[in-house]
Amino acid sequence: MVQGGGEPDDNLIRSFASAMYNTIDAPVTWFREKVVEPNQKKYPWYHQQFRRVPTIDQCYSDDVVCDFEANTQFKRDRAVDSEILNILRMRFEDCMIYEKPDHEVKCKPLWEKYKDAEEAWFIKYGDLGAYGDARKAYMKQKHRMIWERRHGPLSEQTK
Numbered sequence: 001m002v003q004g005g006g007e008p009d010d011n012l013i014r015s016f017a018s019a020m021y022n023t024i025d026a027p028v029t030w031f032r033e034k035v036v037e038p039n040q041k042k043y044p045w046y047h048q049q050f051r052r053v054p055t056i057d058q059c060y061s062d063d064v065v066c067d068f069e070a071n072t073q074f075k076r077d078r079a080v081d082s083e084i085l086n087i088l089r090m091r092f093e094d095c096m097i098y099e100k101p102d103h104e105v106k107c108k109p110l111w112e113k114y115k116d117a118e119e120a121w122f123i124k125y126g127d128l129g130a131y132g133d134a135r136k137a138y139m140k141q142k143h144r145m146i147w148e149r150r151h152g153p154l155s156e157q158t159k
Contacts, residue, residue, distance in 0.1 A: 050076065056134035067135075074134035078125055085121050088114040119155060 009015050043049070053073050059066035092114050095107040123144070128136050148154060 056138045070134045074137060078132075081121055081125070085114075085117050088117050123155070 009018075050073075053069040054066055056067065056070040056074070059070055088110070092107060092110040095110050096103045099106040124137065124141075125132065128140065144154070
């Protein structure tokens with residue numbers, strides 16, 4: 001075996017250990033480079049994109065599978081929207097701590113963005129309770145649209 005300087009390695013134990021390492025490592029490295037890496041999906045786990053399924057208004061009334069998929073997607077969307085709202089709230093709170101003396105001026109855009117997102121979240125998911133599902137949210141949206149048709153928009157976001 002040849003060391004970095006070009007002269008052979010006379011140490012028998014080091015030579016044996018290197019041969020054993022290469023015997024075990026070479027097939028594993030080959031398998032990883034030739035089989036695993038070409039077949040890997042290239043997205044990080046936190047950016048996984050699920051395909052969109054039909055919403056609850058596109059499902060037939062007796063289609064249990066479509067209803068289940070719509071509810072699962074609704075719950076996933078609610079979790080994502082809740083996390084976005086949480087991130088906006090944390091940004092505002094961090095701004096309040098960081099910009100302590102004159103935080104009313106510097107953090108006002110973050111506060112307005114958070115309040116708009118909170119209103120949009122409440123329009124879609126508010127008053128549904130812990131067991132709210134896609135059908136209840138759809139009925140809430142339908143009742144809101146009927147009310148707005150009769151009485152006018154409730155907020156700036158629905159104009």
